[in-house]
Amino acid sequence: xxxxxxxxxxxxxxxxxxxxxxxxxxxxxxxxxxxxxxxxxxxxxxxxxxxxxxxxxxxxxxxxxxxxxxxxxxxxxxxxxxxxxxxxxxxxxxxxxxxxxxxxxxxxxxxxxxxxxxxxxxxxxxxxxxxxxxxxxxxxxxxxxxxxxxxxxxxxxxxxxxxxxxxxxxxxxxxxxxxxxxxxxxxxxxxxxxxxxxxxxxxxxxxxxxxxxxxxxxxxxxxxxxxxxxxxxxxxxxxxxxxxxxxxxxxxx
Numbered sequence: 289x290x291x292x293x294x295x296x297x298x299x300x301x302x303x304x305x306x307x308x309x310x311x312x313x314x315x316x317x318x319x320x321x322x323x324x325x326x327x328x329x330x331x332x333x334x335x336x337x338x339x340x341x342x343x344x345x346x347x348x349x350x351x352x353x354x355x356x357x358x359x360x361x362x363x364x365x366x367x368x369x370x371x372x373x374x375x376x377x378x379x380x381x382x383x384x385x386x387x388x389x390x391x392x393x394x395x396x397x398x399x400x401x402x403x404x405x406x407x408x409x410x411x412x413x414x415x416x417x418x419x420x421x422x423x424x425x426x427x428x429x430x431x432x433x434x435x436x437x438x439x440x441x442x443x444x445x446x447x448x449x450x451x452x453x454x455x456x457x458x459x460x461x462x463x464x465x466x467x468x469x470x471x472x473x474x475x476x477x478x479x480x481x482x483x484x485x486x487x488x489x490x491x492x493x494x495x496x497x498x499x500x501x502x503x504x505x506x507x508x509x510x511x512x513x514x515x516x517x518x519x520x521x522x523x524x525x526x527x528x529x530x531x532x533x534x535x536x537x538x539x540x541x
Contacts, residue, residue: 295316295405295408295527295528295530296404296405296407296408296418296525296526296527296541310399310400310401311345311400311401311402311403312401314339314341314342314345314400314401314402315339315341315342316338316339316341316342316402316405317336317337317338317339317477318336319336320334320335320336320337320409320413321334321335321336322334322335322413323335325470325472326465326468326470329468329482329483329492329494329495330482330483331465331468331480331481331482331495332413332480332481332482333472333478333479333480333481334413334478334479334480334481335477335478336477336478337409337448337450337477337478337479338406338450338452338477338479339477340476340477342402342405342406343452343453343476343477343508345400345402346395346400346402346403346426346452346510347426347452347508349393349395349399349400350393350426350428353393354391354392354393354428355391355392355393356384356389356390356391356392357388357389357390357391357392357427357435358382358383358384358385358388358392359382359383359384359385359387359388359438360382360441387435387436387438388434388435388436388438389432389433389434389435390427390428390429390433390434390435390499391427391428391429391430391433392425392426392427392428393425393426394423394424394425394426395423395424395425395426396423397423397520403423403424404525406424406450406510406512407421407424407512408527408539410448410512410514411514411527411539411540411541412527412529412539413448413481414445414446414448414481414514416445416446416514417518417522417539417540417541418522418525418527418539418540418541419518419519419520419521419522419541420514420515420516420517420518420519421512421513421514421515421519422444422512422513422514422515422519423519424510424511424512425510425511426508426509426510427507427508427509427510427511428506428507428508429461429499429502429506429507429508429509430502430506431501431502431503431504431505431506432501432502433501433502434498434499434500434501434502435498435499436498437466437496437497437498438496438497438498439484439491439493439495439496439497440484440495440513441484441491442484442485442486442489442490442491442492443515443516443517444484444485444513444514444515444516445483445484445485445514445515445516446481446482446483446484446513446514447481447482447484447511447512447513447514448479448480448481448512448513448514449463449479449480449481449509449510449511449512450478450479450509450510450512451474451475451476451477451478451479451480451507451508451509452476452477452508452509452510453474453476453506453507453508454473454474454475454476455473455474455502455504455505455507456504456505457473458503458504459474459502459503459504459505460500460501460502460503460504461473461474461499461500461501461502461503461505461507462474462499462500463480463497463498463499463500464497464498464499464500465494465495465496465497466496466497466498467493467494467495467496468494468495471500474507474509479512482495483495485516522541523541525541526541527539527540527541
């Protein structure tokens with residue numbers, strides 16, 4: 289299946305950023321290709337989800353900003369929707385743990401237009417509005433680094449995990465879904481999408497996953513989470529999905 293890329297614009301043009309025009313000249317992918325690799329729950333692999341120009345731009349933005357990744361610490365009943373009321377900390381409390389050894393950079397929306405464009409694609413493929421896309425998180429895994437078995441939380445209906453670069457066969461860094469019986473090797477410019485939430489609202493524990501240790505090279509990736517709650521006001525942004533017939537389809541922002 290092929291879908292055209294989605295872009296975000298304000299009423300007066302591209303979203304404004306701190307540095308005028310930052311990322312405006314960075315070209316995105318022309319066409320995104322989708323393939324279902326697991327039926328229930330449905331896991332989708334996208335090719336050309338980002339362009340190499342976007343990858344280079346984002347990695348350059350992260351220079352000198354990498355910090356040790358944190359993990360969400362909280363009650364399972366809160367994080368996975370098994371309580372009857374609202375969680376006191378819907379995203380959990382962030383802290384360091386020995387289950388995760390990667391580095392991260394949390395990108396701000398006003399840093400570059402590229403983040404808005406990628407968020408628009410995330411909203412399009414997950415069927416949600418732009419306001420529900422959480423701030424994007426860049427990831428770096430060096431040799432020996434990993435993220436042990438975990439779940440992204442039932443407050444996140446969908447995860448889109450972007451592989452910014454690939455690793456050679458035997459290089460490690462696979463995303464493993466042990467309960468589903470498969471793993472995915474990092475491939476440049478691809479993305480993996482899966483649901484985290486059952487119809488009841490509880491977390492789907494079948495999609496627990498882990499980042500296998502990197503053996504050779506450096507793995508760059510990006511977390512794109514969709515939340516059940518709106519994360520910001522996007523009323524000034526319009527999202528368009530360019531379809532095969534070249535007629536733009538307006539999506540909810």
